[in-house]
Amino acid sequence: MATDMSIGLALGYWGREGDDATATVLAAEELGYDSVWTAEAYGSDAFTPLTWYGARTRRIGLGTAVAQLSARSPTATAMHALTLDHLSGGRLRLGVGVSGPQVVEGWYGAPFPRPLERTREYLDIMRQVWRREAPVTSDGPHYPLPLPGGAGLGRPLKPITRPLRPRIPVYLGAEGPRNVALAAGAADGWVPMFFHPERSPALYADALASAPEGFDTACTVTVVPGTDTAAALYTAKAPLAFYIGGMGAARRNFHLDVFVRLGFGDAARKVQELFLAGRRGEAVAAVPDELADALCLVGPLPRIAERLEAWRASPVTTLLVAGVRDEPTLRALRDMVLG
Known part of the structure; x- marks a missing residue:
């Protein structure tokens, strides 16, 4: 279990708050x-x-949590990564994830099945690009290079730009135990969602058993400081209700599955039912206080400092704080984590 943690800043989706951070x-x-x-x-x-943000800073690491696999071919993502890694002086940490079938098939128009197999192929191709030892090839069924058929003129290529580093750190966004095991065995880090510091370690212990020394578990944690703990808890529930109810199909929602594994299955299914029925306020209210309080850090700063001890005892090695923009709170959280 981790005793020392690093602290990072999770900005989430650009445009969610419509401002420049x-x-x-x-x-x-x-x-x-x-x-x-x-x-x-x-x-x-x-x-x-x-x-x-990288162009305006000089030291801070730059991470994606996460870039979606189906948004780009493996070579395109590798090109993005090697370019940004060069321009930033080697600060990139590339987090990637498969997303879910609603987004993969509904937004990107790509097939969703066999996500673990696709992820392995994707990682292999990106690392071939960055090593630049030979022309990039792949005989896998998902991303064959060169493409069979077509014009019949494709040939293996090496990047014309020499990567700054032959191995850019790759993190996997993963929720299911098999996907977490893939991260531990094939990636440099794991970006979990909805991590419960008391319950999740036991759920993922076997999956993380093969993680090498230096493996980084970088976990986003919503922070809602305030003197009114009940009000802060309600604020923290809103994104949880959205992911439980809205970020997945009624028949297949990988986020909801996480809450089932954590022991909140009945409550999560009720939240989903209310959300899909358009009763979103009721869905937010139906998220259990116990769940929001475990997954987030809420309330007065002394209470947050006390709750941080559970995170410090967990496998989380980098705490990515989300929802905080003001310098005094950023400073206070830094002092708590790095103390």
Whole structure:
């Protein structure tokens, strides 16, 4: 279990708050935050905001949590990564994930099945690009290179740009135990969602058993400070209700599955039912206080400091704080985590 943690800043999707977070990122860098992370779903992309912030900073690590596999071919993602890694002086941490069938098939028009197999192929191709030892080839069924058939003129190629680093750190966004095991065995880090510091370690112990020394578990945690703990808890419930009820199909929602494994299955299914019926306020209220309090850090700062001890005892090695923009709170959280 981790005893020392790094602290990073999770900005999520650009445009969610409609503003430029440069001032927050600069404050985080000045305060010694380890990294800043951006995300994508089906709106803004992850790489453009990260490049924007990278151009305005000099030290802070730059992470995607996560870039979606189906948004780009493996070679295209590898090109994005090697370019940003060069321009930032080797600061990139590439987080990737498969997303879910609603987004993969409904937004990207790509097939969803066999996500673990697709992820392995994807990682192999990206690492071939960065090593630049030979022309890139792949005989896998998902991303064959060169493409069979077609014009019949495809040939293996090496990137014309020499990567700054032959191995850019790759993190996997993973929720299911098999996908977490893949992260531990094939990636440099894991980006979990909805991590319960008391219950999740036992659920993922076997999956993480093969993780090498230095493996980084970088977990996004929503922080809602305030003197009214009940009000802060209600604020923290809103994104949980959205992911339980809205970020997945009624028949197949991988986020909901996480809450089932955590022991909140009945409550999660009720939240989903209310959300899909358009009763979103009721769905938010139906998220159990116990669940929101475990997954998030809410209330007065002394209470947050006390709750941090559970995270410190967990396998989480980098705490990515989300929802905080003001410098005094960023400073207070830094002091609590790095203390």
